[in-house]
Amino acid sequence: MQSAGNILLHILVLSGFAILYILAWILLQPTVIHRKRKFSTLFLKISYLIYLAFLLAFVFFLTFYKENPEAFFTNLHFTLILFSAFIPTVAMFARRRIKKGRSLYNLIFTGINLLIVVFLVILYLQILAFSR
Numbered sequence: 001m002q003s004a005g006n007i008l009l010h011i012l013v014l015s016g017f018a019i020l021y022i023l024a025w026i027l028l029q030p031t032v033i034h035r036k037r038k039f040s041t042l043f044l045k046i047s048y049l050i051y052l053a054f055l056l057a058f059v060f061f062l063t064f065y066k067e068n069p070e071a072f073f074t075n076l077h078f079t080l081i082l083f084s085a086f087i088p089t090v091a092m093f094a095r096r097r098i099k100k101g102r103s104l105y106n107l108i109f110t111g112i113n114l115l116i117v118v119f120l121v122i123l124y125l126q127i128l129a130f131s132r
Contacts, residue, residue, distance in 0.1 A: 040106035
């Protein structure tokens with residue numbers, strides 16, 4: 001059975017992640033459709049929100065994992081996780097500065113977001129298999 005302090009910590013972390021996700025939803029406004037680039041912008045926003053949900057779930061998993069996940073991570077794993085945590089967010093902030101080829105930019109980063117989701121799922125499954 002978990003202690004009250006541990007349960008409270010879980011609730012606080014989940015609350016913080018929920019606030020972060022809600023703020024991302026409010027700032028992105030995925031229900032607002034762009035006039036010129038309807039589909040590429042919508043795909044980018046939705047893929048970013050999916051990416052963020054998977055990233056937060058992965059971080060939550062690592063935070064409260066019963067074993068030491070450092071035994072599993074190599075420098076390459078750590079570097080890829082670090083890049084996957086920052087690249088999509090930087091791309092979302094930089095997208096308004098791109099004027100020419102923005103539809104292509106949106107589609108490229110939609111693919112990158114979905115590729116990172118696949119990477120996080122594979123890494124999660126490998127950690128689970130490693131711990132058995």
